[in-house]
Amino acid sequence: MSRPLLKASLMAACLVALPLGAWGDKGHRVVSILALRSLPKEPGDWFRGREAEVADHASDPDHWKQDRKEGPRHFLDMEPYGGPDHLPHGQEEAQALLGGDYARRGTVPWIIQDRWRDLVAAFKEGDPAKVALATAILGHYIGDAHVPLHTTMNHDGQLTDQKGIHSRWESGLVERYISVESLSVPTAQPDPAFLKRPWEWLRASYGLVPQLLADDQEADRTTPAGNRGPLRGQAYWTILWDKQGPVVRQQLQLAGQHLGEAVLSAWIAAGKPAAPK
Template sequence: MLRWLAPFLLATLLPAQALAWGSLGHRIVAVAAAHDLPPGPAAWFNGAEADLTAHAMDPDHWKGRDHLEGPRHYLDCELYGGPASVPRDPAVARARLGPEAFLLAGQVPWVVLERVDRLAQAFRAGDAGAVRVEAARLSHYVGDLSVPLHTTTNHNGELSGQHGIHHRWESGLVEDLVRKGGWRPPVRAIRRLDDVPGAPWAWLADSHALVPGVLAADLEAAGRPEPAPTWRSHAYWQVFLDLQGRQVERQLDVAAVRTAQLILEAWHRAGEPPAPASR
């Protein structure tokens, strides 16, 4: 009975968490990552912008048909006692929280590592189409891991009376930045990561440390005490952009760099294959 009931319960609980960088943010990260690559792996992505943007949102679209997909996009650090206390071994984490709480607490750092393996397989197979699709999907999870509110139980301000902050930060501000200045991440020269298995955990801690600043900026922009529950004025957006716009730019920028570093890692694991000749 319990085994039958659990998936149903999960399905009813998860949709509230089923948010992500707006599609604009994810597409920016996927394309910028390809621009950061050194020539060897970059050759696999010549003219790939359409493929990357077409598949950067695939993991969000899977949520509708797979009730376990939602938690692959976040990790609620507080449930483990903070980012430094999350066991890196998923079996240990599962034993710590129990199987159902483990599923609900989120899995994004583990999913990022698993996606690097899939991308390496695509490079090994010499399948340029699969490389592009897998790289775009990897960029999605790295992007989500780089969003502060994807690392906290206060995912959408529900614990602090700031309902809707999730969308305001990761979609509203991104759209403002792009609309106002056509902002794109700068192209970076990247190098291989020293510690690939540890990298998503460092990124998790980095994102989680930004949560208090995101929440404080939202309150400051809204003017204390907190006004209407969801609606925000033009003045709110001006102040919120002023306070958090640079942070949003930084997170998009680091998400692109991190994705590029992991693409480089996957290409290296596959034996640094040359790109197939285009026909």
């Protein structure tokens, strides 16, 4: 490879290594709407008239990425740890395994724990505006943990010649095919072990990666190789939705359910405060 070409490809590699947003704005909104829908009456009362506020702030953390520390809060790469069966549970353990720059490989499970504690504090403080905002922010990271490509170093298909799959899956499919009315979520149940759950979600998300990539490859056989810009033709979208649509729906519904459980559990941990009149 010539020098300029090498330089250009290195720059491209750096660009694709930048963290991407998950679910796009619409997906994050959907997760927050489902979560509020799942709440029993008493904790749900905290959000009456504030549903739009929660949805409007659900993508805020994706706008904070000018801060270099923010990007890795949205994912966890599993490969550096040796795969999903070897994930560290504490950040000290992560540091012992990967060294000082472990955070570059993602910190989403610990961020979920921290933002959940913020929500408990907001309930204790008794301010519904703070509860709504803390729910939106917590929901963002819970949503991200349910996006399969947020668990792998191949987060944009850059290692398998499938660049752009990240946004095709989380935004392209959601924008084209998802309506929140067609999704459902069970009534939230309290989860005393909530703080351990993010690892389970991440492991499940990681298990969805191989099929997701295989389905993209199959759909892409409809696309002429010289014409693989960011937009694919309708034939591509039809095949990808046919194969991955159930997975997109499942992951949105699970994220909404888990955010609902997180809110209910936080409200219980705060002592079940009644919503201010």
